[in-house]
Amino acid sequence: MTKTSLLSKFCLALVFVFLYAPMVVMMVFSFNGTESTYIFEGFSLQWYEKLFHDKVTMDALKNTVILAIVSAAIATVMGTLAAVGINAMRNKYVKSSVMTVTNIPMMNPEIVTGISMMLLFVFAGAIFNKRDVLGFWTILIAHVTFQLPYVILSILPKLRQTDNRIYEAAQDLGCPPVQAFFKVVFPAILPGIIAGAIMAFTLSLDDFIISYFTNGPDFQTLPIHIFSMTKKRVKPDMYALSTLIFGAMFILLILMNVAQSRSDKKQRRKQKEES
Amino acid sequence: MKKFFSVIIALVVILSVFTVPVYAEDELFSAETVEYYKNLGLQGTVLNVYNWGEYIDDEEIDVITEFENLTGCDVNYTTFESNENMYSKLSGGGVSYDIIIPSDYMIERLISEDMLLPLDYANIPNYSKYFDSEKYGHLVENDISKYAVIYNVGTTILIYNKNYVKEVPTSWKVLWDEQYKGKVLMFNNPRDAFAVAQFALGQDINTTEKADWDAAAELLMEQRKSVKPEYVMDEVFIKMESGEYAFATYYAGDYELMVENNPDLGFVFPEEGVNTFYDALCIPSAAQNKKGAEAFINFMMEPEIALANAEYIYYATPNKAVLENEEYSLVDSKAVYPQALENVQAFHNLPVDTLQYMNSLWMKVKGENDAQGLYVAFFSVIFAVAVIIIINILKKKRMKKYYEV
Numbered sequence: 101m102t103k104t105s106l107l108s109k110f111c112l113a114l115v116f117v118f119l120y121a122p123m124v125v126m127m128v129f130s131f132n133g134t135e136s137t138y139i140f141e142g143f144s145l146q147w148y149e150k151l152f153h154d155k156v157t158m159d160a161l162k163n164t165v166i167l168a169i170v171s172a173a174i175a176t177v178m179g180t181l182a183a184v185g186i187n188a189m190r191n192k193y194v195k196s197s198v199m200t201v202t203n204i205p206m207m208n209p210e211i212v213t214g215i216s217m218m219l220l221f222v223f224a225g226a227i228f229n230k231r232d233v234l235g236f237w238t239i240l241i242a243h244v245t246f247q248l249p250y251v252i253l254s255i256l257p258k259l260r261q262t263d264n265r266i267y268e269a270a271q272d273l274g275c276p277p278v279q280a281f282f283k284v285v286f287p288a289i290l291p292g293i294i295a296g297a298i299m300a301f302t303l304s305l306d307d308f309i310i311s312y313f314t315n316g317p318d319f320q321t322l323p324i325h326i327f328s329m330t331k332k333r334v335k336p337d338m339y340a341l342s343t344l345i346f347g348a349m350f351i352l353l354i355l356m357n358v359a360q361s362r363s364d365k366k367q368r369r370k371q372k373e374e375s
Numbered sequence: 376m377k378k379f380f381s382v383i384i385a386l387v388v389i390l391s392v393f394t395v396p397v398y399a400e401d402e403l404f405s406a407e408t409v410e411y412y413k414n415l416g417l418q419g420t421v422l423n424v425y426n427w428g429e430y431i432d433d434e435e436i437d438v439i440t441e442f443e444n445l446t447g448c449d450v451n452y453t454t455f456e457s458n459e460n461m462y463s464k465l466s467g468g469g470v471s472y473d474i475i476i477p478s479d480y481m482i483e484r485l486i487s488e489d490m491l492l493p494l495d496y497a498n499i500p501n502y503s504k505y506f507d508s509e510k511y512g513h514l515v516e517n518d519i520s521k522y523a524v525i526y527n528v529g530t531t532i533l534i535y536n537k538n539y540v541k542e543v544p545t546s547w548k549v550l551w552d553e554q555y556k557g558k559v560l561m562f563n564n565p566r567d568a569f570a571v572a573q574f575a576l577g578q579d580i581n582t583t584e585k586a587d588w589d590a591a592a593e594l595l596m597e598q599r600k601s602v603k604p605e606y607v608m609d610e611v612f613i614k615m616e617s618g619e620y621a622f623a624t625y626y627a628g629d630y631e632l633m634v635e636n637n638p639d640l641g642f643v644f645p646e647e648g649v650n651t652f653y654d655a656l657c658i659p660s661a662a663q664n665k666k667g668a669e670a671f672i673n674f675m676m677e678p679e680i681a682l683a684n685a686e687y688i689y690y691a692t693p694n695k696a697v698l699e700n701e702e703y704s705l706v707d708s709k710a711v712y713p714q715a716l717e718n719v720q721a722f723h724n725l726p727v728d729t730l731q732y733m734n735s736l737w738m739k740v741k742g743e744n745d746a747q748g749l750y751v752a753f754f755s756v757i758f759a760v761a762v763i764i765i766i767n768i769l770k771k772k773r774m775k776k777y778y779e780v
Contacts, residue, residue: 136636138617154433155440156452222469231661232471317423317472318451328428328454332629333612335429352384 123346130339148344151337160325161341164305167236167321171243172301178244179251179300180293184285186252187259206249214313217242221314235316242314243304250303251296258292259285403436403679409445415670418447422667425461425472427654428454430527432680432687442674448667457564465490471661473668476654479514480566480722482523485657487724491522492658498669499524501676504696511693514653514721523655524672527690530649530719531567532627532710537639539621547575547645550622551594553601558621560614561598563606565737566722567650568595571624574647574718581723585732592736599740606741615640626652628689630710642710648718 133142151157182202189195205213218234225233262285270280308323315324326338424439431452432438439450455461458481464470465485477485485491496502502524506512511525535544539558550559550571562568570580572591582588598604607614607623615623616637630642656675658668674680678696682703685692691711697703705711725733 134636136613136616138613150434153437155437156433156454159452218467218469222467225469232469232663234469238469313467315453316470317425317453318421320453325428325454328456330456330609331427332429333609333632348384355384 126339127343127346130336130343132336135336147335147337147340150335151340151344154337156320157322157325157337157341160320160322163319164322167240167243167319168301168304171240171247171304172297174240175244175247175251175300176293176297179248179296180255180289182248183252183255183259183289184281187256202249202252204249205246206253210246210307210309213246214242214310217245217310218313232316234314236319238316239311239314239319239321242310243307246307246310247300247303250299251293254296254299255289255292258289262288403441404445404677408677412445412670412674413447415446415666417664417667417670420448420664420667422448422450422474422664422671423470423472424450424452424474424671425464426452426454426474426476428456430454430476430654430688432683434687436680436683438675438680438683441680442671445674446667446670448664448670450671465659465661471663472659473662473664474671475657475659476526477657478654478722479652480724482519482655482657483724485659486519486522490660492660492662492665493521494524494658494672495665495669498666499673499676501673505676505678505681505694507693507695507698511653514651515655523657524676525653525655525693526675526684527688528651528653528693529690529711530627530644530651530713530716531562531570531624532630532642532649533645534615534623534625534630534633534640534642536615536618536621536637537641538618540641543641544622544643545646547571547647550604550624551575551598551602555621556602558619559598559602559604560607560611560620560623560625561604562624563608565733567624568606568737568740569733570650570720570722572598574645574649574720577647580650580720581725583726583729588729588732588736592740595740626690627710627713628691628705631689631705631708644713644716646718648720649716651716651719651721 128140130147131143131145132140133144133146186195186198186202189198217238221233221238225231266284266288267280270284271277275283306323307321308327311321312324312327315321322341326334329335329338439452442448443450455464458478461475461477462481462484465472465475482491506524511528512520514528515523515525533544533547533550539555540549549555550561561571569588569591572594573580573582573587576587576590576594578587578591605614605620611623611625612629612633614620615633618637618639627642630640634640634642656672658665662668675684676694678694678700681692681694681697682700685694685697686704689705689711692698698706700706
């Protein structure tokens, strides 16, 4: 165990303060009795109430969450299949060129991806003579596109770690290939899949530029909605919204960490008993 | 266990967004109004509305929901934050909005590029009933009224804090006064900011002369050096209300919003002139539901709706029913409804090369002094990294020598 000096502890505290101070201020002011953002006058839940009555914001939030979940699910499934396929490639040149192509959406600046996807959709729409092609499906396709590289990149290392002979051994023992995959390989790469899915979900929730270019009149996400509030002030019900989202994520993460540490303890106990 | 909990939490978060209560206040409208909208036959159609952010009432009366209840139409309401972004979304193709609400100069541009549909006023009976054409008709002359119905009118205004400014200012030039260094808030968009400088110089704010724009840019850069203003848009609310700034340039109605939270604020319309603007409802040429759009324009002019919007947005409305309504709280406001303003100028659409020139000048004005600090920081980082690398190389060489004994 390395001894952490006082200086490094102080640095750590400073980092946490910088990371979380804005969140804490915002959470405190979401309970503010008045509209002001620098004087805290009285505790009240009025902004939460106003938030739930604000139809446009609630629609935007619903759209954002639905889009994030659906696109993360699709990207995870596609990414898993792609990763398994890429891992099984024998030809080095094909493998590296496929990896390069996969990495392009990740390396590209988001605005390039956004504009090029919009142009592609408009072009496709012109071919099929559809004037209002931008909408939920286009933004979904765009999100899946930029999430794929991250999912693939979090699954591939896990795949490389698992021993290929286990898969062959399972088939030797009589499993059909698909079942062998699900019973043997899938549990081994599950941490990578989950990490990829969470990454995809977060990226989609957060995305502004690509959503801005590919969204349509019937589907507005939360970042775009908040961005359009730059002429009039941002109302404190936005603080309430952010507090709620932050709270939900925080609780989720705590639960996951608790569960993770419990399963780690179980594994360690098992290993001790076996040795 | 963890999966169970995370599923529960996720469900709670997701389901909570569906709890949106909808008020159905049908006592708001008379029976004939309700009949009129019901008989339009818009049930089941879709209407795409593209408006500025926070530019429609959703507190007192949820305007969109009321429209949906009356007509049976399904409204998709999305928002934009600047005329230019709205224009690029429209011109990019692939979207069809039925109602857009651009500003004056953008409407002129859209008309000149044939991107708007002419309105059929037979479907907008409230226009002749309620639109105050004596006061505001001149804003939409020259055929603009064929395509647009004014939603809000406003002007720019100079807001000052009485604690810092002892005598009432009369001119835009007070924003160049060095005693207010660090306490001035300017517009953070090129046209409005240049307009302030152009008024101070006595120019036409729609000039196409490069020399005029150069002079205005010079003045703005001088202001940057001597007064160090901050360029803000919606942050102006928090900043002026905090009482730490002496001056702000913004829009007239927003003064009323700010003075509610900070009574030390005053306003003035400088003698060189102010910019007047209006936002109007238009129908773009790619619209799929023109009938629904015209019904929406008609609906926005209903007295109750126009009153609710005017009370929410705080800008001037051209609706006679609102101006004559005793309950309208802003009718006496000298900021929102100024009497006899002189030297009022409106923005017109500028030719493309003037716009590009203005944008390049704006970048120069904003980017002036920041570059120096950045270069210093950048090179010192490179230098520090180089030093560390060299030290490491030297260390390794020394260790090699030591081990080769």
